[in-house]
Amino acid sequence: MAVDSKLWLRFAMRRWPQILLFVAALWLTFSTERFYTGSNLSSILTRAAIVGVLAVGQCCVLLAGGFDLSQGATVGLACAMAGTAMTKGYDSSTCFAAALSTGLLVGIVNGFFVAKMGTNPFVTTLSGLMVVRGLTFLVLGGLTLNKLTMFAALDSKVDVAGVALSGRAAVFMLATSVIWIFLRQTLWGQHLRATGGNAEAARLAGVRTDRMKILSFALSGLCAGLAAVLLLSFVKVSKTDTANGYELDSIASCVIGGVSLAGGEGSVLGAAAGCLMLKTIETIITLRGLDDQYRSLVTGALILTFAATDAWVGRGRRK
Amino acid sequence: MDALPVLKMLEIHKSYFGAKALRGVDWELFPGEIHALCGENGAGKSTLVETLAGTIRPDSGRILLDGRDIYLPNPSSALKSGIAVIHQELQLVGCLSVAENILLGDEPVRLGKLNRRAIRSHAAISLEMLDAKQIPLSVAADTLPTGQRQIVEIARALRRQARVLILDEPTAALTSGEAKHLADLLKSLKNKGLAIALVSHHLDEVLALSDRLTVLRDGERVGTWQRHEMDHEKLVQAMIGRRVTTGANRGGKLLENGSRSEILTADDISGVTLSSVSLKIRNGEILGMTGLAGAGQEEMAQILAGESVATSGRMTYEGQAYRPVHPAQAQKIGVVAVPADRRKRGLIAALGLGRNLVFQRLRQKNRFGFLNWPFFWKEAERLCEDFQIKFDRLSQNPLTLSGGNQQKALLARALSTKPKLAILNEPTRGVDIRTREAIHQRIEALSASGVAVVVISPDTQELERISDRVVVFRQGQVQCELTGDQISERRILAETAGVAT
Ligand SMILES: Nc1ncnc2c1ncn2[C@@H]1O[C@H](COP(=O)(O)OP(=O)(O)OP(=O)(O)O)[C@@H](O)[C@H]1O
Ligand SMILES: [Mg+2]
Numbered sequence: 001m002a003v004d005s006k007l008w009l010r011f012a013m014r015r016w017p018q019i020l021l022f023v024a025a026l027w028l029t030f031s032t033e034r035f036y037t038g039s040n041l042s043s044i045l046t047r048a049a050i051v052g053v054l055a056v057g058q059c060c061v062l063l064a065g066g067f068d069l070s071q072g073a074t075v076g077l078a079c080a081m082a083g084t085a086m087t088k089g090y091d092s093s094t095c096f097a098a099a100l101s102t103g104l105l106v107g108i109v110n111g112f113f114v115a116k117m118g119t120n121p122f123v124t125t126l127s128g129l130m131v132v133r134g135l136t137f138l139v140l141g142g143l144t145l146n147k148l149t150m151f152a153a154l155d156s157k158v159d160v161a162g163v164a165l166s167g168r169a170a171v172f173m174l175a176t177s178v179i180w181i182f183l184r185q186t187l188w189g190q191h192l193r194a195t196g197g198n199a200e201a202a203r204l205a206g207v208r209t210d211r212m213k214i215l216s217f218a219l220s221g222l223c224a225g226l227a228a229v230l231l232l233s234f235v236k237v238s239k240t241d242t243a244n245g246y247e248l249d250s251i252a253s254c255v256i257g258g259v260s261l262a263g264g265e266g267s268v269l270g271a272a273a274g275c276l277m278l279k280t281i282e283t284i285i286t287l288r289g290l291d292d293q294y295r296s297l298v299t300g301a302l303i304l305t306f307a308a309t310d311a312w313v314g315r316g317r318r319k
Numbered sequence: 320m321d322a323l324p325v326l327k328m329l330e331i332h333k334s335y336f337g338a339k340a341l342r343g344v345d346w347e348l349f350p351g352e353i354h355a356l357c358g359e360n361g362a363g364k365s366t367l368v369e370t371l372a373g374t375i376r377p378d379s380g381r382i383l384l385d386g387r388d389i390y391l392p393n394p395s396s397a398l399k400s401g402i403a404v405i406h407q408e409l410q411l412v413g414c415l416s417v418a419e420n421i422l423l424g425d426e427p428v429r430l431g432k433l434n435r436r437a438i439r440s441h442a443a444i445s446l447e448m449l450d451a452k453q454i455p456l457s458v459a460a461d462t463l464p465t466g467q468r469q470i471v472e473i474a475r476a477l478r479r480q481a482r483v484l485i486l487d488e489p490t491a492a493l494t495s496g497e498a499k500h501l502a503d504l505l506k507s508l509k510n511k512g513l514a515i516a517l518v519s520h521h522l523d524e525v526l527a528l529s530d531r532l533t534v535l536r537d538g539e540r541v542g543t544w545q546r547h548e549m550d551h552e553k554l555v556q557a558m559i560g561r562r563v564t565t566g567a568n569r570g571g572k573l574l575e576n577g578s579r580s581e582i583l584t585a586d587d588i589s590g591v592t593l594s595s596v597s598l599k600i601r602n603g604e605i606l607g608m609t610g611l612a613g614a615g616q617e618e619m620a621q622i623l624a625g626e627s628v629a630t631s632g633r634m635t636y637e638g639q640a641y642r643p644v645h646p647a648q649a650q651k652i653g654v655v656a657v658p659a660d661r662r663k664r665g666l667i668a669a670l671g672l673g674r675n676l677v678f679q680r681l682r683q684k685n686r687f688g689f690l691n692w693p694f695f696w697k698e699a700e701r702l703c704e705d706f707q708i709k710f711d712r713l714s715q716n717p718l719t720l721s722g723g724n725q726q727k728a729l730l731a732r733a734l735s736t737k738p739k740l741a742i743l744n745e746p747t748r749g750v751d752i753r754t755r756e757a758i759h760q761r762i763e764a765l766s767a768s769g770v771a772v773v774v775i776s777p778d779t780q781e782l783e784r785i786s787d788r789v790v791v792f793r794q795g796q797v798q799c800e801l802t803g804d805q806i807s808e809r810r811i812l813a814e815t816a817g818v819a820t
Pocket of ligand 1: 335338339340358359360361362363364365366367709710711719720721722723724749751
């Protein structure tokens with residue numbers, strides 16, 4: 001088509017805040033001497049893996065027009081369940097199943113309330129967050145489980161096409177691609193996006209919108225279960241406040257990655273990329289010798305600047 | 320007209336990513352005239368109007384008010400300059416009361432506190448000036464029928480001392496009674512010296528109301544004429560560049576072979592607005608359903624399509640009991656509906672035009688849930704050509720299409736599913752006359768191929784043109800059923816109002 005030559009221009013215009021941020025991240029990367037040394041570069045992906053997987057799940061919920069605040073708590077509960085399973089002597093694949101099914105179950109319950117009872121996603125997952133934290137406390141009996149080594153295998157490096165990749169990074173990339181393909185290429189993926197774009201129109205066009213909402217929360221829960229596995233492979237500890245506040249990082253990643261909070265627009269690739277950028281910036285701040293307390297300040301300011309530019313650009317985009 | 324123009328536009332250009340919507344349009348509006356703006360779907364009428372509303376910035380060109388250049392970067396600057404635009408999608412705040420809406424942005428305040436009594440009295444005066452005292456002041460705006468909402472918007476505009484009033488397709492969603500009331504109102508405002516511009520696809524209405532007419536085609540001005548220089552045929556010629564012959568009225572063609580089998584029967588259906596309505600729909604017939612807003616025809620259509628559920632009653636479809644609780648169930652067995660409100664209930668902006676066009680067929684063509692996109696893209700292109708949808712690219716947001724093209728896209732989406740029973744809510748709302756005829760012909764072809772078609776429309780002319788049978792609803796019940804040569808505009812109008820002999 002003749003318009004194809006303009007396609008990149010249109011893309012650049014729609015996505016220029018992301019592009020700008022990406023360039024800024026690159027510039028920071030190369031202007032920070034120590035960043036380039038050693039394992040830093042290769043470990044960004046590993047570092048981003050846990051929140052990245054959450055962001056991919058969050059993206060599914062946002063696309064379907066929802067919002068999931070219970071992710072961090074769900075990771076905590078899934079860790080506790082998997083940890084308890086290990087202390088009871090089960091093998092690692094059972095622990096793995098325990099983590100995933102815990103996440104899935106929490107997601108389905110969230111989705112059920114939102115879709116069938118009609119409760120607001122924000123309220124539902126906020127109360128879900130509290131209930132799930134409470135359950136975690138009960139499961140752990142207030143104690144901390146140590147030496148949870150059942151997923152330690154994921155901590156080692158695998159060789160993918162000549163690049164040494166940690167197991168965690170590989171899982172992150174795999175999860176992102178699977179969900180990306182699911183959303184892009186399948187019937188349910190289209191229906192899910194349509195539900196978030198315009199629920200009423202989608203229903204009239206024959207989409208089972210309530211099922212799609214449940215599906216989106218189930219995916220988010222499943223991702224939380226997977227994130228719990230990745231987290232355990234790394235810290236090997238399960239506490240009552242494990243993964244506290246991770247849902248905010250995942251939402252921030254989605255926002256940076258151009259996923260619309262109003263539903264329907266965005267992609268999991270964007271969410272994953274947003275998470276990578278977030279982690280890059282955090283790492284650079286640390287490397288530049290800024291105190292940890294500035295990290296939150298700087299990232300927060302960056303996200304706000306980013307969102308403001310995005311909204312400003314969006315004003316021209318709408319008719 | 321020897322006075323000076325209030326508003327003058329010179330060489331207005333506007334393009335979207337290379338697609339030119341306006342190419343150097345000149346336009347003048349005089350005080351005390353009603354000026355009609357005509358053109359096919361996508362001709363650029365709304366774009367021109369929106370440059371005056373401050374919602375679109377032209378790429379180049381000048382806008383002069385009283386001979387002085389003005390710049391309209393946003394809607395409030397347009398209002399301040401005395402230009403009020405009533406958009407086709409009304410802009411009232413639904414949850415606020417009528418009075419609050421009229422005074423919105425201009426509320427009387429006393430000692431920092433809203434003066435509620437003054438709001439009511441000012442609003443009452445505004446409505447009285449428009450002879451619309453019957454509109455209640457304290458109900459929420461979204462509970463009013465469309466015609467009254469429009470009057471509330473006009474009242475709001477006039478409170479802001481508007482000198483130029485522009486209405487974009489104001490009558491597309493009105494019943495004929497409401498449209499007549501609006502016409503009277505516009506005439507009286509014109510006599511008070513307002514400059515009024517009107518966009519409409521109803522050519523009879525345009526010819527009855529306007530003093531001058533401007534025709535746009537493909538973003539260019541074809542010309543401006545005095546009313547007496549124009550007639551229906553010339554106007555169509557100017558808009559389209561050739562004549563359009565409308566097909567003959569059907570006049571109940573099916574009457575002779577009335578032995579057709581029934582595809583759907585509804586017995587004793589009650590709902591929110593309906594009380595015990597019975598209906599039969601036959602294969603291959605075009606059934607018109609009409610009535611005043613809220614008289615029951617809309618709800619009946621929703622119940623038939625599974626969009627809402629009847630509180631009591633029975634339906635059968637192809638001889639089987641039929642009680643869909645979700646549109647998906649209806650669609651699976653060949654019942655498909657096209658909603659009237661294409662922006663809110665029809666198109667899905669987030670998906671882009673191409674995906675919207677094939678959206679209802681995704682279930683039919685996939686392997687284990689994986690969609691055959693190359694097939695669907697080809698299909699979408701074919702539909703655009705088949706339905707003559709004027710578009711820029713398939714990934715375009717469908718809501719940036721012109722109104723008539725949105726309608727065509729929605730019809731294409733539904734009809735490409737090959738339904739057995741098609742329920743079309745206002746299929747030609749906001750559609751130009753060439754496309755209107757094309758849609759009518761398509762509906763006839765559909766019925767000729769055996770599909771049962773239900774058309775819900777307030778447009779009596781349309782019903783007379785295409786229906787085999789018309790069911791008129793009134794206060795939740797079937798007022799009467801017209802067949803054959805009983806189907807006439809006058810008869811339908813009389814029956815909807817309940818004043819039939
Ligand atoms: N935001 C946009 N992006 C891309 N194209 C647009 C946008 N807005 C309008 N257009 C294009 O500009 C052209 C003119 O549209 P416009 O809405 O002015 O037509 P119109 O004369 O009002 O038609 P209708 O009678 O159907 O309402 C159309 O081809 C439309 O597709
Ligand atoms: Mg228009």
